[in-house]
Amino acid sequence: MTMAAVPARSGLLLLDTHALVWSVEERPRLGSAAKRAINIAARLNQVAVSAISAWEVALLISKGRLNLSTDVMIWVRSALSKPGVNLVPLEPVIAVASTRLPFEMHPDPADRILVATTRNLGASLVTADKVLLELAKKGYFRAMDAAK
Numbered sequence: 110m111t112m113a114a115v116p117a118r119s120g121l122l123l124l125d126t127h128a129l130v131w132s133v134e135e136r137p138r139l140g141s142a143a144k145r146a147i148n149i150a151a152r153l154n155q156v157a158v159s160a161i162s163a164w165e166v167a168l169l170i171s172k173g174r175l176n177l178s179t180d181v182m183i184w185v186r187s188a189l190s191k192p193g194v195n196l197v198p199l200e201p202v203i204a205v206a207s208t209r210l211p212f213e214m215h216p217d218p219a220d221r222i223l224v225a226t227t228r229n230l231g232a233s234l235v236t237a238d239k240v241l242l243e244l245a246k247k248g249y250f251r252a253m254d255a256a257k
Contacts (some may be wrong), residue, residue, distance in 0.1 A: 120155040122147060123197070123227050125236035126162040126219065128255040130175065133188045140257040143235055151193030157232060158189060160199045161222045203229050212249050215240060224250060 124132065124147070131139035132147055139147075150156045163185045169175035177184045189196050197203075199222065207218070207225040214221060220241065227234040233251040236242065245252030 120150055120153055121157060121230055121232040122150045122155060122253070123157045123159065123223065123230060123232040123234050124162070125223055125234060125238060125241070125255065126165040126169075127237060128235040129158055129162050129188060130166065131255065133184075133191070134177070138237070139255060142257050143253060143255045146253060147235065151191065154193045154195065156191075156194045157197045157226075157230060158194055159197045159223055159226045161219050161226075163189075165219045197226055197230065200229075210249075212244065212247070214244065227251070 128139065128143065128147075130136065132144070147156060166175065166177075166185065167181045170177065170181050179187075188194070203222060203225045206229060207221040210221065210224060214224065220238065223234060223236075224241065224244070226232075227250045233253050234241065234245065235253050235255045237255040242252055242254055244250070
């Protein structure tokens, strides 16, 4: 089965790394519609977080672009232990698919893995990334604006 053939799982939400941070940290940048959708999905055990997001959070902290009130490993464990949140491992099918997306996309490895994961799961990506939202509008995958 190709990734494009995976049926959509309408309630499943994959959080982009910034959406995860905004949600866990209760930051106002997370829009009310996105917050409501995440809360509903969590009650249904339908919130997904890619393993790449742990790497990306740690990388942002190491570069001084993100500050958290606790150690990153403690933060990641806490974020992943929230009710309804499920870790999606970086499986070989996703890693390979991230290099074979059937459309042009910037080379950022985390974004490529998030998009491949979204497509593989048939999920909706919760993101505020304008480039990713535009690709979703073209029908390559489903997405929801995290800022709305």
